[in-house]
Amino acid sequence: MENFTTKASAQPLKNADELIDSVETFIFDCDGVIWKGDKLIDGVPQTLDMLRSRGKRLVFVTNNSTKSRKQYGKKFETLGLDVSEEEIFASSFAAAAYLKSIDFPKDKKVYVVGEDGILKELELAGFQYLGGPDDGGKKIELKPGFLMEHDKDVGAVVVGFDRYLNYYKVQYGTLCIRENPGCLFIATNRDAVTHLTDAQEWAGGGSMVGAFIGSTQREPLVVGKPSTFMMDYLANKFGILKSQICMVGDRLDTDILFGQNGGCKTLLVLSGVTSLSMLQSPSNSIQPDFYTNKISDFLSLKAAAV
Amino acid sequence: MENFTTKASAQPLKNADELIDSVETFIFDCDGVIWKGDKLIDGVPQTLDMLRSRGKRLVFVTNNSTKSRKQYGKKFETLGLDVSEEEIFASSFAAAAYLKSIDFPKDKKVYVVGEDGILKELELAGFQYLGGPDDGGKKIELKPGFLMEHDKDVGAVVVGFDRYLNYYKVQYGTLCIRENPGCLFIATNRDAVTHLTDAQEWAGGGSMVGAFIGSTQREPLVVGKPSTFMMDYLANKFGILKSQICMVGDRLDTDILFGQNGGCKTLLVLSGVTSLSMLQSPSNSIQPDFYTNKISDFLSLKAAAV
Structure with missing residues (x-):
């Protein structure tokens, strides 16, 4: 994680037009920005339509690694949103894209601690993999002298959120990281919390990653x-300047920090986990450029400004 | 973990008599010092007999939390060693002793992520507990709106090595730590490696603890x-000065650091995981007072000194 300098206090968004005109691309976090659990947030379709009609590129970024881009696309479809697969960047895709970016050898394998999305993206990218849901029911039989064999061709262990984490996976991935020379240890995310259901906060991918940090x-x-x-x-793929991007999210320590680390403009929406009092608390050091209640404020703040 | 100042390089033990005379109590780590896996290390019974005959107090300390003191005592018995339960300090016992030391309320409960040893020690100490092996087969059913209930009376979560770690336990313990006011988060140890079998290194208690650090x-x-x-x-229990204790172990970052943090004399034995070249490597900053091959060197070095 890069350092960032403490910025001036966030300003309430007053003139949406000015912000919209100043950037080329909007990156949206999904949960808490586009939807909450299974419910679309008010005014989202109209807001996205307006931005598209003004020629803005829209990108949807999520740390959720349990689904592939394609699987995630179905969620947009179910909610009646017209978003294409290519506009979606899930951390499952990011793991495969990272391996591609470093020319990870095709004769090496990836051991996966995580759910289906990571496997699907690795497959699409043409990588060999093992683990994932297949290892969810595996147990270790502890006879004296027992040794767990592991594949010496594993050159990367990818750890994401995994409801089926078990000791077999912890030991297998740990052996690969510790004993296979040069083996990479890649995390899709380190989120403490995830939203399996919207009824409570659930332990996130940070807990699976933490297990491997503890053992390796x-x-x-x-x-x-x-x-x-x-x-x-x-930025590389679309050939855009980061200063031409506005990152929109509901979390200070992931979304807003992500935008700031990348040198983008940042907008916090209060439709998710962060309240105004949390933003303005003296203990919070992460200040976005702007904040507003929800993204459909783009519509009303636009009207007001005209 | 306390800081320690870098000490002068470790000296080979030359005069065991002098060391033995200078202390009242020897604390021994077990694996790599007393035994390796299921095999007693050469000369151990004679060495312990000699020390007892010279009036030394012997204490056996282990980070293993899967067994209680009583269960651990059976391992000594099986190997033909005459060691009493009261001389054994396992981290399962330490967890219960810690709760006693802070007068943890008897109407509060302890949620256990770990194996049988912790439960047994909590029971002996008179604490209420839940979790442990009972939660090993539990799964989370992810219906929309599903909420995991947790016991609001849990005032401490104890995390130790657990072959049956699963997401149910991670979420349950995380809810207790995050949502029960004042709930303690206690780790029996953070060892990266443990010795389930002597055929390889196994991911240790540090991986279970790491999962909870990641989510909380x-x-x-x-x-x-x-x-x-x-x-x-x-030191409290036996009324001894720490300078009158010699800690004997095979690991620099647990045993020797433990002795140094406590202000004791320290002796590294090379009969376990640490080799002389690891000790003398420039990247190692932990220097015991003395090192020797194995504890039975006390016998020969004694003879030589006479």
Whole structure:
């Protein structure tokens, strides 16, 4: 994670037009910005339509690694949103994109601690993999002298959120990281919390990653927010300047930090986990450029400004 | 973990008599010092007999939390060693002793992520507990709106090595730590490696603890080595000065650091995981007072000195 200098206090968004005109691309976090759990947030379709009609590029970024881009696209479809697969950047995709970016050898394998999305993206990218859901039911039989064999061709361990984490996976991935020379330790994200259901906060991908930090005493390379990998990837892919991007999110320590680490403009929406009092608390050191209640404020603040 | 100042390079033990005369108590780590896996290290029974005959107090300390003192005592018995339960300090016992030391309320409960040893010690100490092996087969059913209930009376979560770690336990313990006011987060140890079998290194208690650090973003209170809790407890219980203790172990970052943090004399034995070249490597900053091949060198070095 890069350092950032403490910025001036966030300003309430007053003139949306000015912000919209000043950037080329909007990157949206999904949960808490576009939807909450299974419910679309008010005014989102109209807001996205307006931005598209003004020629803005829209990108949807999520640290969720359990689904592939394609699977995630279905969620947009179900909610009646017209978003294409290519506009979606999930951390499952980021893991595969990272391996591509470093020319990870096709004769090496990836051991996956995580759910289906990571496997699907690795497959699309043409990488060999093992682990994932297949290892969810595996147990270790502890006879004296028992040794767990592991594949010496594993050159990367990708750890993401995994409801089926078990000791077999911890030991297998740990052996690969510790014993295979040069083996990479990649985390899709280190989020403490995730939203399996909207009824409570659930332990997030940070807990699976933490297990491997504890056993390998190594730090992972993070490809999801707030690391800048996805931002760099987007900027390269679309040939855009980061100062021409506005990152919109509901979390200070992932979304806003991600935008700031990448050198983008940042807008916090209060439709998710962060309240105005949390933003303005003296203990919070992360200040976005602007904040507003929800993204559909773009519509009313635009009208007001005219 | 306390800081320690870099000490002068370790000296080979030349005069065991002098060391033995200078201390009242020997604290031995077990694996790599007393036994390796299921095999007793040469000369151990004779060495312990000699020390007892010279009036030395012997204490056996282990970060293993899967067994209680009583269960651990059986391992000594099986190997033909005459060691009493009261001489054994396992981190399972340390967790219960810690709760006693802070007068943890008897109407509060302890949620256990770990194996049988912790439960047994909590029971002996008169504490209420839940979790442990009972939660090993539990799964989370992810219906929309599903909420995991947790016991609001849980006032401490104890995390130790657990072959049956699963997401249910991670979420349950995380809810207790995050949502029950004042709930303690106690780790029996943070060892990266443990010795389930002697055929390879196995991911240790550090991986279970790491999972909870990742989801709670809190640091645990560690009761096992290298934290000084057990040393303080021993010094209090037996009324001994720490300078009158020699800590004997095979690991620099747990055993020797434990001894140094506690202000004791330290002796590294090379019969476990640490080799002479590791000790003398420039990257190693932990220097015991003395080192020797194995504890039975006490016998020969004694003879030589006479």
